[in-house]
Amino acid sequence: MNLLLQTSQSDLQARIAVTGSKSETNRLLLLQALFPNITLANTSNSDDSEVMQKALKGNEEIVDIHHAGTAMRFLTAYFAVNEGREVVLTGSQRMTERPIKVLVEALEQLGAQISYENEVGYPPIRIKGQKITASKVNIPANVSSQYISALLLVAPKLENGIEITLVGEITSIPYIKMTLALLNDLDIKTSFEGNVITVYPKQEVESKVMTVESDWSSASYFFSLAALAESASVSLTSYKETSLQGDSGLVEIYKKMGVDTHFVGNKMTLTKQAGFIPQTVNFELNNTPDIAQTIVVTCLGLGIGCHLTGLHTLKIKETDRLEALRIELTKLGASISVTNDSLTLLASDEINHNVTIATYNDHRMAMAFAPLALKVPIIIENAEVVSKSYPDFWNDLKSLGFEISEK
Ligand SMILES: O=C(O)C1=C[C@@H](OP(=O)(O)O)[C@@H](O)[C@H](O)C1
Numbered sequence: 001m002n003l004l005l006q007t008s009q010s011d012l013q014a015r016i017a018v019t020g021s022k023s024e025t026n027r028l029l030l031l032q033a034l035f036p037n038i039t040l041a042n043t044s045n046s047d048d049s050e051v052m053q054k055a056l057k058g059n060e061e062i063v064d065i066h067h068a069g070t071a072m073r074f075l076t077a078y079f080a081v082n083e084g085r086e087v088v089l090t091g092s093q094r095m096t097e098r099p100i101k102v103l104v105e106a107l108e109q110l111g112a113q114i115s116y117e118n119e120v121g122y123p124p125i126r127i128k129g130q131k132i133t134a135s136k137v138n139i140p141a142n143v144s145s146q147y148i149s150a151l152l153l154v155a156p157k158l159e160n161g162i163e164i165t166l167v168g169e170i171t172s173i174p175y176i177k178m179t180l181a182l183l184n185d186l187d188i189k190t191s192f193e194g195n196v197i198t199v200y201p202k203q204e205v206e207s208k209v210m211t212v213e214s215d216w217s218s219a220s221y222f223f224s225l226a227a228l229a230e231s232a233s234v235s236l237t238s239y240k241e242t243s244l245q246g247d248s249g250l251v252e253i254y255k256k257m258g259v260d261t262h263f264v265g266n267k268m269t270l271t272k273q274a275g276f277i278p279q280t281v282n283f284e285l286n287n288t289p290d291i292a293q294t295i296v297v298t299c300l301g302l303g304i305g306c307h308l309t310g311l312h313t314l315k316i317k318e319t320d321r322l323e324a325l326r327i328e329l330t331k332l333g334a335s336i337s338v339t340n341d342s343l344t345l346l347a348s349d350e351i352n353h354n355v356t357i358a359t360y361n362d363h364r365m366a367m368a369f370a371p372l373a374l375k376v377p378i379i380i381e382n383a384e385v386v387s388k389s390y391p392d393f394w395n396d397l398k399s400l401g402f403e404i405s406e407k
């Protein structure tokens, strides 16, 4: 499905309920499988959370998690320590190109039995669940934080817990801290000192309702819309001013691009502020890789340049996001260059009309480019990809007065 997006709205007014964070949900689903007396509220309705739930509930030998990176990584650890069960864990074509070796080798240090069905280092993998008693493990920390979260999530159920030594620069740290915070919420003891993380064993937890905060990565598209509108007052629920999600860094980032964020209870309202916006902005995004696409498209829409760094993980996400951005922004007339871990966009006032944006099976390509419809009509190819994290995205965009038609 290709969608043509256009709008004559210059003032954006809406109140939108975004569903729960997929990162928090997929962690809590795994924890709920380990500790069935916890109850979850405001869970994500994303495809990634649905496949996670299905995989945890099912009893099949072949478990297919489609495009869901968190499900692939978290379930690798889950099945590896699930004594007596054997599964083949696989996913979409792209998932078979996303590396898993770092996690497999860490689990092997603990005594796990995992083999590769096709290419060494990549899914699909065959996992024979073992009883794990070892607890010390070293892991490279600069490829994906999801490998580390995967180990942390299963750790309380291991006889001796876990002591992880992180090797090298640590990427996407807020996601590791989110995992530890959720464990702490369940009264599971942890420590993170220097480059060593410890999780202490805990066989049972108290019954508890865990309410998921709404998804800040999904909120990013509304920050972008507010920045590109003439005027805006967009309210989003249910958010916290102090969040476990690193993408809440959006508030400070978009302040520099003219968006003010105001909290009343769990409702945050984004308003467009008149005033000075710099000709170029610089952001280091090692802590918040998922909002890089949103930010660069906002800059193009504002006619300003940007230099974004800390982007080395983008190459192994749903697609090579740096290359995808380079190709699609160039079609729109932008001057953009990328390296392995950075992106530079030059300021320019021109944006080509009626460009068809390819989405590369990447939900964030579709959603990041959509706000540009405030400036030019734009066509989003395979728009259904948004369901990976945000199935209601197009309906919510309509509620802001966008005209959306099939093309
Ligand atoms: O743990 C998580 O929930 C996530 C961690 C990040 O991945 P990396 O650690 O691979 O950067 C992020 O990009 C992804 O969308 C979700």
Ligand SMILES: C=C(OP(=O)(O)O)C(=O)O
Residues within 6 Å of the ligand: 067, 068, 069, 070, 071, 290, 317, 318, 364, 389
């Ligand atoms: C990178 C993402 O997801 P995952 O790695 O879990 O597939 C994302 O949602 O942007």
